[in-house]
Amino acid sequence: MPLWRGGTLRSDMDTFDVLVIGGGPAGYVAAIRAAQLGFKTACVDAFERGGKPSLGGTCLNVGCIPSKALLDSSERFEMISHDTAEHGIQVAQPQIDVSKMLARKDGVVDKLTGGVAFLFRKNKVTSFHGYGKLVRQDGQEWVVDAAGTEVKAKNVIVATGSNPRALPGVPFGGHIVENSGALQIDQVPGKLGVIGAGVIGLELGSVWRRLGAQVTILEAMPGFLMAADDAIAKEALKQFQKQGLDFHFGVKIGEIKQDDSGVTVTYEENGSQVTAQFDKLIVSIGRVPNTGGLNADGVGLALDERGFVKVDQHYRTNLPGVYAIGDVIGGAMLAHKAEEEGVALAEMIAGQAGHVNYDVIPWIIYTSPEIAWAGLTEKQAKERGLNVKTGQFPFSANGRALGHGDPRGFVKVVADAQTDKLLGVHMIGGGVSELIGEIVAIMEFGGSAEDLARTIHAHPTLSEVVKEAALAVDKRAIHM
Incomplete structure (x- = not known):
């Protein structure tokens, strides 16, 4: 049976004004704003953490929030280890308790994901725990399989987010982890490899470097932070190299093998073959749209060549009454961008002038x-x-x-x-x-x-x- 929070269904085929598929920053914000505007609203979300339903999507559960908690813990550790003496503060050799650090991180996540559930109840948003799937159009309404129960909705918002991109033929598991796995490493690795010098790679690589890991970052692009201003990128690279992060640019990843002891990565750099061994390997090479369970082919939902849901400037898909926002439509994969799209779309559905300034x-x-x-x-x-x-x-x-x-x-x-x-x-x-x-x-x-x-x-x-x-x-x- 699906888990209910918030409103109560009155029939086997209840009808909502707005049904949101996905409870991440785009989805939960859209649901709350729609409810504020007077719409009868529901949200279906399948995310679980620790075997329990957990609203908030990747950002709150295994992305933005937990990574910032670990960044803060690791920065405090480094400050105590290296930076207090000049303030006249003498500290004995500090020790890191990784399990306690992870528990603190989980506590922060619990507060925020629980806060989303509270906001759903406060705004009378009905919450389904499970997967949402477009089934068929029934007159002016859509029939949606919400966690195993079919419901109707006048407007459906697809906000299913994105998933980490894996290297071809190299699945996540064991010593090879993506962002969520990197947040659960239970001891400081001696040697940590990171494939991808983007935001996730830099942030998580920095966490474990400060705690004592030897961190090597392998990047396919020929330069560093090529989306940033050249002066900023140059200064950032200087600072990170000074801290001990070991960067390799323009590399071509070859064979990756793992066994009980760790991971072996073979890559090409400047025409030479290099083999490196790591205790853990973080793969952070981007994200792909999460559309697998939507039944896009079955209902004719148009996707682009990369799998993102196609929308117009008003977030309308090719299907009447079906919209999409957040990571699943591409563009900047940022939580605050997704949140603003959620607010804008809810207001557009209400006939207001919702707007996001992408510039x-x-x-x-x-x-x-x-x-x-x-x-x-x-x-x-x-x-x-x-x-x-x-x-x-x-x-x-x-x-x-x-x-x-x-x-x-x-x-x-x-x-x-x-x-x-x-x-x-x-x-x-x-x-x-x-x-x-x-x-x-x-x-x-x-x-x-x-x-x-x-x-x-x-x-x-x-x-x-x-x-x-x-x-x-x-x-x-x-x-x-």
Whole structure:
């Protein structure tokens, strides 16, 4: 029998105004917003953690939230191990209890996933635990198999997310893990291999490096963080190599074998064959849309050549009354992008003007130092034929950063040379994940570098670096 939370079904074929398939950031936010708008709403979600239903999808269960918990724990460990002496604090050799660290991470996840279940009850969203499948259209409504029970819905939102991409012929299991497996490693590996120098690879590689692992990162692309601004990528690579991460770019992965002792990876680098042995191997080479259980072929739901659900600018699929949002439609695979699509779509169904500005979506990598940006890189702006001017200011000239003992990195502002409009802002440094919100707000309103420069920033704060970088666009930074 399916597990019910929230509303109560009144018949074997109850009808909902909105039925969401998937309870991740796109799905649960869409369901809550639809319920707020007065729709009779349900959500069917199959995610389980520890053998129990757990709303929140990949992000809350095995992605964004647990990885940030481990990042914080590992950063505290490294700080105590290496950075307290200069503050006059003497600490005996610290020890890491991995099992307790993992338990804390799980506790954080429990609070947030339980919070989603509470919000469903509060907003009277009926929750089905199990898989959702499109069955057939019945007049103006869709019949959906929701966890083994057929229900009707006037509007169906597909928000089934994505799954980790595996290397061809190399399934996950044993010593070869993806993001969720990397969050469950129960002891610090002596040698950790990471295939993929993207967000997941960098963040999880950083966690285990700080705890004592020797980390090697193998990347197929010829350069590092090629989506980021060139200046940011260059600084980030310097900082990560200084920390001990061993990068290899332009590699071609060959044979991968594992046995009881670990994993052997053969790869080609600069024309030479290299064989490396690891205790654990994290594969983080991207994600693929999760559409396998939707019955897309059976009902004629159109997918593109990569398996993503095709939608128009209003998230409508080719099937009347069926919409799709989040990772399953491609684009930026970010939880906050998915959440905004969930809100926008619910409002569109209600006849309102839901909208997502894809030009100012913030991107963040929660390494140490953190990396964050919004808008165009300098290179992208020039490729679009725009004349640009830039300003840059280092955290090493900021009093708060020096007081924190973390003067790494800088802020770079890219503006239109004719109009002064902000085109993009790029940051690397401590705490920049919290600074990027200001940039998004100003860019959302079409602000300029002058607007940013004239805004009063409290002293002493890290945010002053943002102001100084904006002033530097016209070569009038005060403290440099």
